[in-house]
């Protein structure tokens with residue numbers, strides 16, 4: 001009923017503006033493209049209206065149905081654009097925190113493979129670890145990348161706002177742009193009873209998982225604002241920001257992740273007009289050093305965690321590559337203020 005009503009209303013609006021055809025979105029795009037690229041197009045007042053409503057199309061030209069409708073048999077054969085353009089990070093620059101290892105490192109490599117020019121990995125150690133070096137070497141030798149694919153390492157503590165802003169400035173000065181940010185640095189403590197939770201430890205977790213995420217997003221976001229190209233900020237939250245992990249006394253972690261969810265929504269609303277998108281990615285159980293602290297010392301937990309989702313297993317870091325590529329790229333230009341849960345369905349039960 002709701003849909004029928006809105007379709008009718010839209011139809012009436014279109015008729016009043018003098019174009020029945022323009023009520024079909026594909027044709028609206030076609031006319032807009034045709035007029036902006038000099039092709040034959042019906043001139044309709046709706047074109048201007050819709051352009052201001054939908055934002056501009058990508059600079060690389062019409063895509064999808066709009067491209068098909070504009071195509072003529074005399075044009076050269078069309079080629080797919082989805083991976084070549086929308087998902088491609090060609091020449092983009094990114095900052096990833098917590099990227100010396102684990103999910104941050106996995107995501108940094110994904111950005112490189114998607115065509116990024118440079119991915120700056122920020123983490124605590126003065127020098128990057130063996131794993132990071134190996135990944136950089138692997139990325140350096142990779143053939144068929146659509147971008148330079150440079151991996152850089154910068155030592156930094158996400159809880160130091162001034163230092164993080166300086167890191168952002170350094171990247172901006174060196175690269176002349178900032179396009180994507182993944183705030184992946186985070187910590188998880190051992191079980192601690194919520195009624196006895198020590199203030200110092202609670203503050204420590206909140207400092208890294210909440211303040212540090214904000215300072216990382218600021219570091220990149222300030223540069224995105226400066227260069228005016230928009231950008232995509234991905235805050236790594238967790239399904240633990242929405243559900244409580246059964247039998248785990250993680251009040252500080254869970255609270256911190258919940259704060260990150262609202263931080264993203266809040267930042268997304270402020271930064272939308274600047275075309276800076278802010279989303280959260282909320283993984284379920286993934287085997288990394290963080291979870292190994294539990295799984296390697298309490299092997300019975302693996303079966304238990306696996307049984308808590310319909311897939312019957314825990315996840316691998318590489319299973320986050322696609323979603324990060326999507327969120328960082330133009331394939332998700334209308335997605336902001338959203339939480340993308342990748343939990344093997346854990347949250348559905």
Ligand SMILES: NC(=O)c1ccc[n+]([C@@H]2O[C@H](COP(=O)([O-])OP(=O)(O)OC[C@H]3O[C@@H](n4cnc5c(N)ncnc54)[C@H](O)[C@@H]3O)[C@@H](O)[C@H]2O)c1
Pocket residue numbers: 097098099100101102103104122123124125156157158159183184185186187208212236237238239282283284285286287288289290291
């Ligand atoms: N592994 C999972 O199952 C899982 C699930 C949901 C969410 N997450 C989140 O994903 C993110 C990455 O976790 P992971 O599993 O890769 O853990 P990890 O421990 O392997 O990696 C975390 C990285 O963050 C870095 N870090 C910690 N404090 C820092 C600080 N103050 N400044 C800079 N870097 C700092 C660490 O040195 C480490 O390299 C975290 O935010 C975590 O909460 C993980």
